[in-house]
Amino acid sequence: GDSVTQMEGPVTLSEEAFLTINCTYTATGYPSLFWYVQYPGEGLQLLLKATKADDKGSNKGFEATYRKETTSFHLEKGSVQVSDSAVYFCAFWRSGAGSYQLTFGKGTKLSVIP
């Protein structure tokens, strides 16, 4: 069935380090892909998205490229800040007629230390 596999956390980085959070998906067709971020005690916010193969989503210095051949959507940032500390979720829309459901990964907790 449809699923998302995310890199397990927690991930701890020093400020200004390079970040990669891996995400791969299993789905039929070509779903839209998303990265959401959740700050402590809050709901989720959309970070970026890509709707077709080779699209690159970007926002706030984060980037992810929709790779159809490897069914991946890895999240990257060149230089993380303490304020990036949060939980990051990879997600995609399930396929199938009349299906309007997002499938989420389990989330990856990022802690950035000064």
Add this chain to the structure above:
Amino acid sequence: DGGITQSPKYLFRKEGQNVTLSCEQNLNHDAMYWYRQDPGQGLRLIYYSQIVNDFQKGDIAEGYSVSREKKESFPLTVTSAQKNPTAFYLCASSIAEGGNEQFFGPGTRLTVL
């Protein structure tokens, strides 16, 4: 400002009691969703509604009920049949067509004592 509101932010109930969580949106979205979040498990879909007076079960609907009498509102009732109700509950909405962004509320943390 447009957005989704959930109330209350923290809720405590005794075991065996039903409790209703509120979710209101003013984004004019047709579709609304309820998720449950547990540590290390990501988000799991409880119920969703694509249009007023219609809703479908998600992956973990047992022990929960919903109603959709108005476009703006999608309350979730956690019944006494839900065996492990303590969790963080998130409401979301989107335009009806699949493939689009879901907007999330701030969540309600329910603790059953």
